[in-house]
Amino acid sequence: MDFPIFIVFGGLALGAAISVVAQRRAIYSALSLLICLGALAVLFAQLSATFIAMIQIIVYAGAIMVLFLTVVMLLDPRSDLSSPNRARFVSYAAIPLALALGLILLQAVPGKDVSLGSQTANLAAAGRAEEVGRVLFSKFLLPFEATSILILVAILGAVVLAKRKL
Amino acid sequence: MVPLHYYLSLSALLFVVGVIGVIVQRNVITIFMSIELMLNAVNLAFVAFARAHQHVDGQIFVFFVMTVAAAEAGVGLAIILALFRNRESVDIDDADILKW
Numbered sequence: 368m369d370f371p372i373f374i375v376f377g378g379l380a381l382g383a384a385i386s387v388v389a390q391r392r393a394i395y396s397a398l399s400l401l402i403c404l405g406a407l408a409v410l411f412a413q414l415s416a417t418f419i420a421m422i423q424i425i426v427y428a429g430a431i432m433v434l435f436l437t438v439v440m441l442l443d444p445r446s447d448l449s450s451p452n453r454a455r456f457v458s459y460a461a462i463p464l465a466l467a468l469g470l471i472l473l474q475a476v477p478g479k480d481v482s483l484g485s486q487t488a489n490l491a492a493a494g495r496a497e498e499v500g501r502v503l504f505s506k507f508l509l510p511f512e513a514t515s516i517l518i519l520v521a522i523l524g525a526v527v528l529a530k531r532k533l
Numbered sequence: 534m535v536p537l538h539y540y541l542s543l544s545a546l547l548f549v550v551g552v553i554g555v556i557v558q559r560n561v562i563t564i565f566m567s568i569e570l571m572l573n574a575v576n577l578a579f580v581a582f583a584r585a586h587q588h589v590d591g592q593i594f595v596f597f598v599m600t601v602a603a604a605e606a607g608v609g610l611a612i613i614l615a616l617f618r619n620r621e622s623v624d625i626d627d628a629d630i631l632k633w
Contacts, residue, residue: 373535377543384547384570388554393562393623400566403547407573410540414584416592419576426599431569431606438610439562442617461556465549472545476538493589502589503596514600521604528611531618 372413380406393439397432404428416494540581547574561613561623565606572602 383403390396404427412420493499503511551574554567576595583591613623620627 369535373539377539381543381546381550384550387563387566387570388550388558390563391560393560393566396560396563396566400569403570404573407577410543410577411580413535414540414580416580416583416595419580419592419595422596422599423576426603427569427573431603434606434610435562435566438613441614442562442623458557461553465553465556468552469545469549472548473542476541476545493587494592498589499592499596503593506590507593510597514597517604518600521607525607525611528608528615 369413373410376406376409376413379403380410394436397435397439400435401428401432404432414494418494418496418499421496537581537585541578544574544578544581547571547577559625561616561625561628564625565609565613569602569606572598 380403383399383406386399387396387403390399404423408420408423408428411417411423548571551567551571554570555564558564558567576598579591579595579598583589583595616628617623
């Protein structure tokens with residue numbers, strides 16, 4: 368049962384990702400990205416990371432994508448149609464270079480001998496909010512607190528940058 | 534059971550698609566979405582490794598990556614709004630004042 372789920376949702380994520388890049392309207396890219404994030408959430412849940420899967424849906428697909436869609440709709444709808452006739456040479460250089468990067472990355476993937484192992488009850492408990500929260504508030508307390516400062520800076524930065532008079 | 538290298542290969546492919554998007558696209562918002570795509574590809578690799586090593590630390594790291602992505606989206610979209618106000622365009626080629 369695991370393998371069909373991986374094929375379906377992995378393929379969905381990859382197809383949606385290609386659609387994000389290939390669309391010319393930003394709104395279609397945003398909706399494709401939403402599909403990609405949802406498919407990845409399913410894969411996270413399959414990897415027994417249920418808390419991360421929920422956070423993926425709530426924070427990424429919920430909050431961040433709403434922010435993206437708001438900005439896309441706030442801007443002039445005609446302006447997001449980029450002119451197609453100005454093909455830049457970087458676009459032609461990009462594809463082979465990106466494929467080379469892909470080959471390098473795929474080469475770094477470990478071989479077939481690494482198995483994920485079967486899902487044990489112990490492992491399923493590790494992905495739940497309880498266990499993740501326990502580690503987050505003990506071992507990773509300092510990074511967690513530093514994150515709050517980062518969020519504060521981001522709030523101030525967003526308010527200052529979005530002001531009408533910059 | 535799906536082996537680890539399937540997830541890692543999917544993660545690498547998603548990352549490469551994100552890289553292509555950043556280079557090829559000219560719409561600033563779509564470039565931004567491609568960056569989110571790359572972050573998600575890395576998240577998938579983290580979760581797969583966390584599962585393979587039977588350790589929850591990788592999932593914690595995904596949590597932090599998501600926080601940084603949220604902060605980045607807030608600030609980045611504010612910058613895009615400021616850019617649009619000054620240039621009346623979201624085309625990356627119009628934001629070239631530092632270039633020449």
